Amino acid sequence: MLTESSVVGKRFTTNREIHSLEKLLKQNQFKNVGELHKEWTEAGVKASRATTHQRIKEFGYSCCIPLVKPLLNHRQRQMHLSWTKEKNNWTVAQWSKVLFADKSKFFISFGNQCPRVRRKGGEAHSPSYLKSSVKFPQSVMIWGAMSSAGIGPQCFLQTTVTAPIYQDILEHFMLPSADQLFKDADFIFQQDLVTAHTAKSTKSWLNGHGVGVLDWPEISPDLNPIENLWGIVKRKMRNETKKCR
Template sequence: MGFNCRIPRVKPLLTKKQREKRLTWAKEKKSWTAAEWSKVMFSDESKFCISFGNRGPRVWRRTGEAQDPRCLKSSVKFPPSVMVWGAMSSAGVGPLCFLRSRVNAAVYQQVLEHFMLPAADLLYGDGDFKFQQDLAPAHSAKSTRAWFTDHGISVLNWPANSPDLSPIENLWGIVKRKMQNARPKNAEELKATIRATWALITPEQCQKLMDSMPCRINAVIEAKGAPTKY
């Protein structure tokens, strides 16, 4: 009948109010030009885990091969991992920050001070820019908002639960795919691998991702605020 069995994609659960806000945001930004988007610095945190195998969700095997080591996927309850903060614009990527503790408002402001500001100098020089971040509690805390005001940083308004609108989410995906054959043995080797892979990201790749912003916005409008394919 034309049906195929597939693993469902995972998307954030959106409330009716969140969908409405996404739609309103997309309509407001629909007229933005490439020049306007080039002035936005996108930021995000991502978790990287040490991989103990390269098996996907499915494996080809014959009858009787269920226990063959070649057909097994290893499972580790608590694999070593690191959390990373990064930023990008159409001009390229900024320096990475490896987060050592739970990110509260105070920790996040240290990240902004020591990594976001240098990234802004690298990517924009003396030019104006808008800073993008999601609505995590540390990001939207009163003291963090005061930090942005004190430093004269303009923050782009952002709808909740909207990773499909942020090109840096796709950049993390690119980095992780480039790392899929790497086999770091511990957290320090994992960090070194992430740094080396991040350094390979080109301004052209970033520009291509930034060029997708009009399509992302149109997709949100067509979906009436619901999750999109991005």
Template sequence: MGYRCRIPQVKPLLNQKQRQKRLTWATEKQHWTVAQWSKVLFSDESKFCMSFGNQGARVWRKTGEREMPKCLKSSVKYPQSVMVWGAMSAAVNASSYQETWEHFMLPSAEKLYGDEDFIFQHDLAPAHSAKTTGKWFTDHGITVLNWPANSPDLNPIENLWDIVKRKLRDARPNTLDELKAAIEASWASITPQQCHRLIASMPRRIEAVISAKGFPTKY
């Protein structure tokens, strides 16, 4: 009948207020051009763990074989991991987040944009929305893009994290040092063309949110 067994996609749970804010935000940005989106410096943090196995793995088994070793998948309660912002690892809180920007974002932004203005994007994580963080951006004259909550589908950097993590599955790092080196190597292998394509997808992402009336999209 055309049905297939598949692991459901995981999307953020959005309440009615959040959906409305997403829809309003997308409507406001509906006529932004790719050139305007190119002025936005997108950011995000991502957690990388030592195990990169397929979380949706399946096994073929017979009745009574459920607990057999060949039918089990091992898990680690607290796997070694590293939190990464861009190309650096950090334990993210308001203070360290601002320090990260002081030493890494400002030099990167200057290299990317020179003396031109740019808009900085980050999500609504507590470290990002702290009053001291807002003051830091104001003191440094940085324009911050307003951002709807629970909207990873609107942030193209999420796709870059996926690319990096797919590459790490092949690298199979065994130590934290190997993991960090593999992350840096994978990130460095991302081409400018890939970044340009993702930025160019922003108008389509906006239209998708509007069509979905604020609900999660395919992105």
């Protein structure tokens, strides 16, 4: 609990009022400062918005973008738990034999997102302070594969991935990735459980080419390390876009 002596200067909110603010915050941590300030002052507390913000900072809370996790039902959570327990004792050498693969969408333009601009009154419509926007940001879908040895060639997708198209990707991008990263060594292929991947014709293709597939729980992109690679690339793209503005 914060005390009057914990902050330099005179405090105009009591410990009881501060406790009530923290209680409001814990009830819904997705509320913004304005919403919390409104509820707090409606309860009879006399404080400015700046004071509300300062008290929240003193609690140790920071305003962050929440991590996004797939919504799982009970059965799916149990499958994830069983899978992680089973793979918990895998060695680095075993994981090094896995070829992880997935596709991801990359935005070439970022819609209406832009940095703030400093301007004076009456300059809002000046061309120097305007930012062009696009209704439908340009994007491209890329399939890629990686292992502990590096990354393989990427495939730029221009259509919906059906089973035949996916098998073409496996032929011209997955197998070359495996040859590049594993040479003549054995490997295990990782893929998620979308329809094109689990189709009978795809399973037949994989069996026919002698490709072993890693068992994988459904709805589990957070388990795939290639998602970290996609995240790094997207952050670099955003940073480069900002430099060009």
